[in-house]
Structures are given as structure tokens and as C-alpha cells.
Amino acid sequence: MSEFSHLKNKLLAEQVEDQIYHYILDEALEPGAKLPNEFALxxxxxxxxxxxxxxxxxxxxxxxxxxxxGSGTYVVTTVKGLSDPLNLRSVQDKNALAFDLVNVRLLLEPGIAEMAAQNATPEDIERLRRLCERVETKIHAGDRYIEDDIAFHTCIAESSKNLVVxxxxxxxxxxxxxxxxVTHKKLIDETIMTHRMITEAIANHDPIGAKAAMVMHLNFNRSYIKKVYDGEDPDDGTIGMAAYIN
Known part of the structure; x- marks a missing residue:
């Protein structure tokens, strides 16, 4: 096999890898679910x-x-890429790390959402809507939604079509x-509301709206995490939509 043919096959396999991964997300296959056999795929x-x-x-x-x-291929996780490239898990003070992370996210993700609103394809928007609905459904059911929340933000990043992002x-x-x-089951209404706002802004190709919605989403998280970091009670009723709007 020529070097060119080998490279071509490798690139095709990587493309199909991405397609199978998105198939897992689109079909809402949970860990433990069995994939179709090689022939069907x-x-x-x-x-x-x-x-x-x-x-x-x-x-x-x-x-x-x-x-x-002898059995088949099974889903282990729907979270892709949690390789922890910055070795964040080794940081001992998780509250301080969460607070620093939200500040970095505020620098990055509103701009990423803005780019997503400019560049998202119809397929990206359809996937984002499904993930938004899935997070909301699992929140209402009291189910674990972390993988779907991660997939939601990953979809926004991929929709930016920016190689560095x-x-x-x-x-x-x-x-x-x-x-x-950190915020599990604490910012439920805020998460649902801002996820919907982000999704609709990107679907409507509204860059300013997407950026503003992402800022709001992250500021809810920041307000909660700051109280934890400062040693205050984050559940004293001062965090929420009313407090943010006022």
C-alpha cells in the first residue's frame, strides 16, 4: 500500500470515528449500550x-x-476528550480551582458561542437542540446529566469551526x-433557562445574543462558586434569576 493510500485510509477512519461518536450522542446511547455490528455500521x-x-x-x-x-462493542462514556491536559485534577483546593476556571471560561466561552452563532450548520443546530432538551429532561427526572452537559458545551465549541478552539x-x-x-442540583432553573437562550441564539445566528446568553450562564455559576470559595452559604436565597436580574 502506498503512503498516500495509507494516509487516505487513516483520515477516513478518523472521519468515521467522529460520525460514530456523534451517532452515540444523537441516539442518546447510555454507558453500557451496545453498538450495531460492523456490517450495520x-x-x-x-x-x-x-x-x-x-x-x-x-x-x-x-x-x-x-x-x-465475542460479544460486541459497548459504550463506556459519552464524554470525549477528558484527558486533563493542564493536570487540573492534581490541584488540591477544588473550590479555588473552580473559581479560577469560571473566570477563564468567561474569557473564552462567550466568544466561542459568538463564533458558533456565526458558523453553526443546520446539523450542528439540530444536535445542539437535542442536547439542550436531553439535559433538561434529565434534570427534571433527577438523573445524572453531566455527560450531556459536557456534550452540550462541546457541541458549541465544535460549531465555532475554529481549529484552535x-x-x-x-x-x-x-x-x-x-x-x-460543584453546582449539581443547585442551579437547575438557571441552567435550563440559559441553555435554552444559548441554543436559540445560535440557532437564529445571533452572535451578540449567543455571547450575552453564555455570559449569563457562566455568571450564575460564578456567583454560586464565589460564595463557596468565600466560605459563605450559597443556598441562602441570594443567588438565582431574581438576584442576577436585579
């Missing part, structure tokens, strides 16, 4: 079984799926994971 994505096999290996190497010999996704994902752990 090949038919779906119109590639050969060898390409499917390579794409599955790539997903397996990232911990997204697990191949069980693509490299920041693992950092954003790690930050979202820490935020949900």
Missing part, C-alpha cells in the same frame, strides 16, 4: 468493515467504547465536569 456510514474496525479502535483508545471479544475542548470539558460536580 458500515452500511450506515457507507464504508467498509475495515474502516469501521479502525474507527472503533480509535474510539476505544479514547475510552469511549469497549470491544468485548477545537484544541481547547478538553480544557472546556474538564471545567464543565468540575462545575456540575
Amino acid at each position: 458500515g452500511e450506515k456510514f457507507r464504508v467498509g468493515r475495515s474502516t469501521i474496525r479502525e474507527a472503533v479502535k480509535l474510539l476505544s483508545s479514547k475510552g469511549i467504547v469497549e470491544v468485548r471479544q 477545537g484544541q481547547l475542548i478538553p480544557v472546556i470539558d474538564t471545567a464543565v465536569m468540575m462545575f456540575v460536580n
Whole structure:
């Protein structure tokens, strides 16, 4: 096989890897769910079984799926890229880290949402809507929604179509994971409201609206985390939509 053919096959496998990953998200496959077999996936994505096999290996190497010999391929997690490139998990003071992270996110994510509103494709918007609805459904059901919240913010970053932002996704994902752990079940109404606002602004290709909605979303988190960081009671009723608007 020529070097060019090898490169072509590698790039095709990476493209199919991304398609299978988004299939997992779009079909809301939970950890433990079994993927269709190689033949069915090949038919779906119109590639050969060898390409499917390579794409599955790539997903397996990232911990997204697990191949069980004689049984099939199973979803392990829907969170992609939590490699912790900045070694944030080693920081001992989690409250201080969460507060510093929200400040960095305020520098980055409103601009990312702005770019997403400018560049999102119809497919990106459809996926973002599904993720927004899924987070809301799981919140109302009292189910764990951290993976879907991470996927929501990842989708926004991918929708920006910016190559540098693509490299920041693992950092954003790690930050979202820490935020949900700190604010879990505490900012439910605010999360639902601002996720909807962000989604609609991006769907309407409204860059200013998307940026403002993301600022509001992160400021709710910042207000809560600041109280935790300052050693105050974050549940004393002063944080919420009314407090923010006033």
C-alpha cells in the first residue's frame, strides 16, 4: 500500500470515528449500550468493515467504547476528550480551582458561542437542540446529566469551526465536569433557562445574543462558586434569576 493510500485510509477512519461518536450522542446511547455490528455500521456510514474496525479502535483508545471479544462493542462514556491536559485534577483546593476556571471560561466561552452563532450548520443546530432538551429532561427526572452537559458545551465549541478552539475542548470539558460536580442540583432553573437562550441564539445566528446568553450562564455559576470559595452559604436565597436580574 502506498503512503498516500495509507494516509487516505487513516483520515477516513478518523472521519468515521467522529460520525460514530456523534451517532452515540444523537441516539442518546447510555454507558453500557451496545453498538450495531460492523456490517450495520458500515452500511450506515457507507464504508467498509475495515474502516469501521479502525474507527472503533480509535474510539476505544479514547475510552469511549469497549470491544468485548465475542460479544460486541459497548459504550463506556459519552464524554470525549477528558484527558486533563493542564493536570487540573492534581490541584488540591477544588473550590479555588473552580473559581479560577469560571473566570477563564468567561474569557473564552462567550466568544466561542459568538463564533458558533456565526458558523453553526443546520446539523450542528439540530444536535445542539437535542442536547439542550436531553439535559433538561434529565434534570427534571433527577438523573445524572453531566455527560450531556459536557456534550452540550462541546457541541458549541465544535460549531465555532475554529481549529484552535477545537484544541481547547478538553480544557472546556474538564471545567464543565468540575462545575456540575460543584453546582449539581443547585442551579437547575438557571441552567435550563440559559441553555435554552444559548441554543436559540445560535440557532437564529445571533452572535451578540449567543455571547450575552453564555455570559449569563457562566455568571450564575460564578456567583454560586464565589460564595463557596468565600466560605459563605450559597443556598441562602441570594443567588438565582431574581438576584442576577436585579
